[in-house]
Amino acid sequence: xxxAGLISAVIMVIVFITxxxxxxxxxxxxxxxxxxxxxxSGCHMENGMGVPRMNPALVKSPYVMGHPNxxxxxxxxxxxxxxxxxxxxxxxxxxxxxxxxxIASLLTYVRNNYAKTGxxxxxxxxxxxxxxxx
Amino acid sequence: MKNLSFLLVSFSIIFLNSxxxxxxxxxxxxxxKTTTAAITLPEGFSSLVVADSLGTARHIVVNSNGDIYVKxxxxxxxxxxxxxxxxxxxxxxxxxxxxxxxxxxxxxxxNGYLYASSDDNVYRYxxxxxxxxxxxxxxxxxxxxxxxxxxxxxxxLDNNGFIYVNIGAPSNACQEKNREKGSPGMNPCPILDxxxxxxxxxxxKAKQHYSDxxxxxxxxxxxxxxxxxxxxxxxxAVQHGRDDLDRMxxxxxxxxxxxxxPGEEMFRMKKGSDCGWPYCYYDPFQKKKVQGxxxxxxxxxxxxxxxxxxxxxxFPAHSAPNALLFYTGTxxxxxxxxxxxxxxxxxxxxxxQEQQGFNVVFLPFKDGMPSGDYEIxxxxxxxxxxxxxxxxxxxxxxxxxxxxxxxxxxxKGGSLWKVxxxxxxx
Numbered sequence: 001x002x003x004a005g006l007i008s009a010v011i012m013v014i015v016f017i018t019x020x021x022x023x024x025x026x027x028x029x030x031x032x033x034x035x036x037x038x039x040x041s042g043c044h045m046e047n048g049m050g051v052p053r054m055n056p057a058l059v060k061s062p063y064v065m066g067h068p069n070x071x072x073x074x075x076x077x078x079x080x081x082x083x084x085x086x087x088x089x090x091x092x093x094x095x096x097x098x099x100x101x102x103i104a105s106l107l108t109y110v111r112n113n114y115a116k117t118g119x120x121x122x123x124x125x126x127x128x129x130x131x132x133x134x
Numbered sequence: 135m136k137n138l139s140f141l142l143v144s145f146s147i148i149f150l151n152s153x154x155x156x157x158x159x160x161x162x163x164x165x166x167k168t169t170t171a172a173i174t175l176p177e178g179f180s181s182l183v184v185a186d187s188l189g190t191a192r193h194i195v196v197n198s199n200g201d202i203y204v205k206x207x208x209x210x211x212x213x214x215x216x217x218x219x220x221x222x223x224x225x226x227x228x229x230x231x232x233x234x235x236x237x238x239x240x241x242x243x244x245n246g247y248l249y250a251s252s253d254d255n256v257y258r259y260x261x262x263x264x265x266x267x268x269x270x271x272x273x274x275x276x277x278x279x280x281x282x283x284x285x286x287x288x289x290x291l292d293n294n295g296f297i298y299v300n301i302g303a304p305s306n307a308c309q310e311k312n313r314e315k316g317s318p319g320m321n322p323c324p325i326l327d328x329x330x331x332x333x334x335x336x337x338x339k340a341k342q343h344y345s346d347x348x349x350x351x352x353x354x355x356x357x358x359x360x361x362x363x364x365x366x367x368x369x370x371a372v373q374h375g376r377d378d379l380d381r382m383x384x385x386x387x388x389x390x391x392x393x394x395x396p397g398e399e400m401f402r403m404k405k406g407s408d409c410g411w412p413y414c415y416y417d418p419f420q421k422k423k424v425q426g427x428x429x430x431x432x433x434x435x436x437x438x439x440x441x442x443x444x445x446x447x448x449f450p451a452h453s454a455p456n457a458l459l460f461y462t463g464t465x466x467x468x469x470x471x472x473x474x475x476x477x478x479x480x481x482x483x484x485x486x487q488e489q490q491g492f493n494v495v496f497l498p499f500k501d502g503m504p505s506g507d508y509e510i511x512x513x514x515x516x517x518x519x520x521x522x523x524x525x526x527x528x529x530x531x532x533x534x535x536x537x538x539x540x541x542x543x544x545x546k547g548g549s550l551w552k553v554x555x556x557x558x559x560x
Contacts, residue, residue, distance in 0.1 A: 043482070052523060091304075
């Protein structure tokens with residue numbers, strides 16, 4: 001009986017730890033939050049819900065939840081990324097002036113805070129996309 | 135052993151809770167109720183919900199027979215204009231019909247015609263037997279700038295056969311690259327040739343283009359609320375001021391300064407007025423126009439701003455004044471006559487600080503100028519969460535009924551309120 005209780009408790013811990021994706025670096029999340037607060041929260045809001053019609057929500061956004069390369073490109077190019085398909089009123093600036101490290105931290109934070117993707121984006125990922133856009 | 139199990143279960147609960155709390159922001163939206171909120175009003179006033187499922191109800195106008203016309207920001211069932219009628223005199227709309235297959239913001243009635251705008255064009259309809267006749271639709275202005283940002287076209291009419299159309303600038307401060315940190319402001323700003331101002335057109339000429347109109351006012355970033363004041367015989371408008379001072383120039387501005395700058399300016403406009411955008415903005419604390427940082431300003435310099443038109447009043451920054459109405463009825467007490475009601479859609483560029491607006495204010499007037507400070511007239515639209523996303527309702531349009539009642543529209547929850555005065559004061 002005791003053994004069964006212990007096993008089930010261990011399983012529960014493993015399940016919850018996995019769900020929380022605690023493998024993402026806390027320092028990176030913290031740095032990403034700083035970059036987000038300075039550069040993004042003014043339009044997308046602290047809770048990531050955006051402004052109806054004007055600035056899109058990040059929560060449940062297919063671009064936030066999708067492949068990280070698309071999201072990196074979006075941040076580097078701004079709303080030019082969408083071309084004529086832009087569906088919100090306000091233009092988003094290009095954030096190419098941020099460093100590869102800053103964008104990596106930012107998007108790690110955005111993906112884990114608003115979409116719980118559980119992955120980390122590296123500065124190398126950003127560097128590669130930046131090189132392709134040149 | 136037992137203790138270890140207990141410990142592990144406790145950890146499990148902690149982990150579960152920490153996962154849950156991260157998802158709180160995600161669930162907020164689903165908790166928002168769609169029932170129409172009770173709005174708060176000064177003593178003696180009461181409100182009635184005329185309708186509550188209109189969609190994106192932008193500007194409104196009331197005909198002399200009491201019919202209400204609502205311009206929709208998004209079409210509903212293929213219609214961009216709704217006609218609301220109360221056939222049993224209980225104050226609620228029970229006969230709603232639609233026409234006009236375009237979304238937009240502006241709507242007005244003058245001399246037997248209903249006028250309405252899309253984000254590109256202005257149309258008019260003949261009022262036959264006190265009803266706008268859909269099959270008389272005539273395009274009077276076409277091909278106005280529409281690049282999505284600040285694209286809504288608000289309209290008002292004077293008494294000399296002219297209609298005034300706001301053409302908002304598709305930009306924050308006319309930078310080479312819009313809203314990009316470090317991108318310089320363009321001087322001269324090329325946007326001002328075809329936007330960033332209010333254009334005057336004839337009411338009765340079909341298919342007018344820019345070349346048929348007059349740029350009546352320039353140097354405006356964006357206006358949604360405007361009204362012709364018949365007692366002063368002038369155009370008045372309230373501007374949506376610029377955003378992002380501290381994000382663009384963190385060395386020059388603090389977060390507090392960005393939150394509180396610039397004031398949302400109300401202008402009394404004359405033909406040829408230059409209100410200063412994008413080169414200058416209004417600082418309500420220094421009470422002057424200062425040079426924008428994109429043009430070399432440092433928050434204090436006034437270079438190039440000396441002759442720009444000053445506002446007659448400034449409201450809290452970023453509050454988004456979406457409607458202006460000069461009250462000419464006699465139902466409300468004396469102090470309201472010829473004064474201005476302003477509907478504030480509510481701010482977003484004040485984040486992370488508390489947002490402003492989401493209310494209707496009253497500004498007293500005497501001889502065409504503000505004669506005191508504004509007071510909040512109608513409030514409680516947002517409900518529990520005063521943010522653009524979380525708000526249940528966002529005031530967007532104002533109109534005066536033939537009996538002097540005030541109507542307020544909401545483009546978030548789709549509600550429409552009628553406000554009447556039943557008090558004893560006059």
